[in-house]
Amino acid sequence: MKEAVETVNKLPFTLEEYENRLNAVRENMARQSIDILLVNDPVELNYILGYRSFGYDALPWQCLIITHTGNPIVITRKLQSAAYKNQTCVKEILFYGDNDDPLKLTTDTLRKLGTSQKIVAIPFNTKYITPYHMSCLEKELYDVANIVDGTNVISECRLIKSKQEIKYIEEAAHMTNVVMSNVTKKLQKLPSEKEIATVVIHDLLKMGSEHPGGLNPLIGIGERSAYGHPTFEDHRAKPQDVIFLEFSGCVNRYFSPVMRTLSAGEPTDLAKRLEEGSKYAVNKVIENTYPGMTAEQVAEVCNKALAEAGVIEYSHVRTGYSVGIGFTSWRDGISIKEGEKTVLKENMVFHILPYLTDFKTGVAVSEMIVVEANGARKITDIPQEILVIE
Incomplete structure (x- = not known):
């Protein structure tokens, strides 16, 4: 289910700073010829959106999808949607119920964005994407040009502090x-x-x-x-x-x-x-x-x-x-x-x-x-x- 979100003012940084961070990530994606970036680490969700919940440890899956244009899209468990709506600057949330398949929702969303012959970056060196997750994503994203390691795309931007x-x-x-x-x-x-x-x-x-x-x-x-x-x-x-x-x-x-x-x-x-x-x-x-x-x-x-x-x-x-x-x-x-x-x-x-x-x-x-x-x-x-x- 898709839900539009109004921006709230319960953020530790200005909206301008979050926008600057997103732009820096997109510039890094461009340098590495990445078309779509999947983000799972709660630290990186915090950095880009202001996410600050310990719910990541009670989820089968969640991610943020970043492309070069348009709003980043969060995919998360329905229970977590309130945290995103009220504590982050995200504008688009897709949530799944506990009886739904979150990876299918993710791959369906990616296809709507257009994955044919695209370079998709997924963090390989993270505990938030398991071999099971990767096998599902690789199986369903058969039309992409390549899946590459996106581990450092955001971490490189985080090194220099505001x-x-x-x-x-x-x-x-x-x-x-x-x-x-x-x-x-x-x-x-x-x-x-x-x-x-x-x-x-x-x-x-x-x-x-x-x-x-x-x-x-x-x-x-x-x-x-x-x-x-x-x-x-x-x-x-x-x-x-x-x-x-x-x-x-x-x-x-x-x-x-x-x-x-x-x-x-x-x-x-x-x-x-x-x-x-x-x-x-x-x-x-x-x-x-x-x-x-x-x-x-x-x-x-x-x-x-x-x-x-x-x-x-x-x-x-x-x-x-x-x-x-x-x-x-x-x-x-x-x-x-x-x-x-x-x-x-x-x-x-x-x-x-x-x-x-x-x-x-x-x-x-x-x-x-x-x-x-x-x-x-x-x-x-x-x-x-x-x-x-x-």
Whole structure:
């Protein structure tokens, strides 16, 4: 069923900004000779339309169809249509009932738009399109000239943030700063992971953060600090245990995460050594990042600093990644690592995270930065030290 939609004023950005984003996506489609683009990722639906619902995880299928002319068309479950009508700038919605076939509705709609000898882009590297979805689409779109990978068509446009996007990220950073700076003052001497999570989530929400979503917060006590993205559980700290902590405030689905290490009393010598190395590396990156560098060159700055600090053997992860909109994750497109040739430009935003571990202890001092004309500006502001729980 098709429904016309009146534009509402419950959007985090101006209609002009959404129009500019759509135009940029269409320009990228033209450069890649793409006639029709299918969009499924909730982050990209947010970017183009203002979509901000967790309903994407309760759907068999939804997508946005973008062509070079005309209004983009949303295809979604009927239950989700109210969210689109009242929280996005979309003008055309097609919805299906729970007994309908959403992929048939999609392919029928594409045929009406004209698919003969067209290039259709579908994101291949996404969890929102399954092999089943692809097989159905490929079977029905037999008249297209080619189906190509559309994974990066929108993500490339998202890398450079507008002034308003940076403002939201800075507001999220303020929440992160305040909550992280004060967390140890609200914990008993030997806290559990759940107790730490309670303080973090309560204080973020009290400051006005939206639903944190995804992996937020990440907490690992003792050897669990080295697990990599541990879920917070009932584990309780013992004296001198390090505690890995990463979280972010959320403003209009924009994030500003940070990593710090807590310690239950006096930290161990290894924890101090790793913390000093991580701190040295993150500050070297901030001091030596400029527009015009490649992401790979930024990673080289970090690795050189880690070597100078004598801790390079404890580094097993990338230097960082771009950050922006988030639902299940706040990661936003590219990694700062060896082989990544993306050129840094003004108003790109990154999380720099020289995480160090011997796989029994995990320590990190991370920071959020925005690339500006004359270098990188740090937008998180938390003591760069192990935060001791007295």
